[in-house]
Amino acid sequence: MSDTLDVSADETALATPFLATLVRLMRAEDSYGSWEKRSDAHLLKDFILTKEQRREIPIIGDPDPDVLWRIEKFYAAVGLAIEEKAGHIASPMMKMSHEGFGRVILTVGRLVVLSKSLRDVHRWGQENLTKLAEAGTKAVDEACEMIAKFPEVADW
Amino acid sequence: MSDTLDVSADETALATPFLATLVRLMRAEDSYGSWEKRSDAHLLKDFILTKEQRREIPIIGDPDPDVLWRIEKFYAAVGLAIEEKAGHIASPMMKMSHEGFGRVILTVGRLVVLSKSLRDVHRWGQENLTKLAEAGTKAVDEACEMIAKFPEVADW
Numbered sequence: 001m002s003d004t005l006d007v008s009a010d011e012t013a014l015a016t017p018f019l020a021t022l023v024r025l026m027r028a029e030d031s032y033g034s035w036e037k038r039s040d041a042h043l044l045k046d047f048i049l050t051k052e053q054r055r056e057i058p059i060i061g062d063p064d065p066d067v068l069w070r071i072e073k074f075y076a077a078v079g080l081a082i083e084e085k086a087g088h089i090a091s092p093m094m095k096m097s098h099e100g101f102g103r104v105i106l107t108v109g110r111l112v113v114l115s116k117s118l119r120d121v122h123r124w125g126q127e128n129l130t131k132l133a134e135a136g137t138k139a140v141d142e143a144c145e146m147i148a149k150f151p152e153v154a155d156w
Numbered sequence: 157m158s159d160t161l162d163v164s165a166d167e168t169a170l171a172t173p174f175l176a177t178l179v180r181l182m183r184a185e186d187s188y189g190s191w192e193k194r195s196d197a198h199l200l201k202d203f204i205l206t207k208e209q210r211r212e213i214p215i216i217g218d219p220d221p222d223v224l225w226r227i228e229k230f231y232a233a234v235g236l237a238i239e240e241k242a243g244h245i246a247s248p249m250m251k252m253s254h255e256g257f258g259r260v261i262l263t264v265g266r267l268v269v270l271s272k273s274l275r276d277v278h279r280w281g282q283e284n285l286t287k288l289a290e291a292g293t294k295a296v297d298e299a300c301e302m303i304a305k306f307p308e309v310a311d312w
Contacts, residue, residue: 093251093259095251105249105263107261110267110268110269110271110302112266112267113266146266150266150308
């Protein structure tokens with residue numbers, strides 16, 4: 001953990017429904033129990049990139065497969081959080097070029113509840129847990145607004 | 157070309173808007189002009205699999221990349237034909253496992269106009285050009301019906 005992170009802000013962030021879902025999803029992937037003793041904040045540490053760290057990552061070459069895996073987890077958690085909030089399962093689809101740009105969409109029934117272009121994913125990450133929680137919560141809220149606006153398409 | 161194919165049926169099929177679009181798309185990929193002298197029917201011959209040919213293809217192992225390429229062209233042609241008919245650009249997204257199953261969706265605005273599960277794509281193909289034209293035309297019609305039903309979502 002970077003020691004510039006504010007511990008109480010982290011605790012508030014980890015208590016948000018979105019980060020709670022992301023932590024649950026990460027723990028579900030831990031087949032060998034190797035992360036059992038890690039704190040939630042430690043478990044999410046690779047989702048965090050400070051500005052300095054970001055600058056050091058080159059955006060040439062293929063993105064790290066671990067980054068792609070984390071982006072998948074992030075949007076899978078958005079999908080789960082949508083289900084908890086709106087009662088509809090949202091399924092993600094991601095299409096990435098090997099150069100680090102692409103698109104991710106989340107669909108519920110016949111409705112695209114979230115559509116996002118990604119670029120320079122080599123540097124994908126948030127500055128701290130608060131920003132990570134905000135990014136996820138915003139995506140969930142936008143998706144739930146779409147479902148509320150077009151319930152018939154979501155139920156299709 | 158299999159000589160069991162009926163030439164006049166092929167001509168009727170090639171005159172459908174869907175197959176005309178697919179042929180146009182295939183010719184657009186021909187950067188080296190190597191297909192210039194091929195007839196339209198010859199150009200589409202790999203989209204055709206007779207029952208006998210289908211049975212001979214094992215469904216173990218990774219699907220042939222050429223099959224995946226053809227599936228992409230097929231759905232890209234569906235997307236183009238949707239635009240010609242309904243005036244909306246439809247963008248395809250395909251997610252395939254390396255074992256030959258997956259999903260393809262076409263979206264217009266925030267509307268999923270087509271959603272299709274694919275499996276055993278090793279054996280993907282249609283029996284003849286008439287069936288190929290029918291499959292594409294059906295997908296286009298279904299998508300256009302969705303757009304007509306939910307124009308607001310398609311325009312989003």
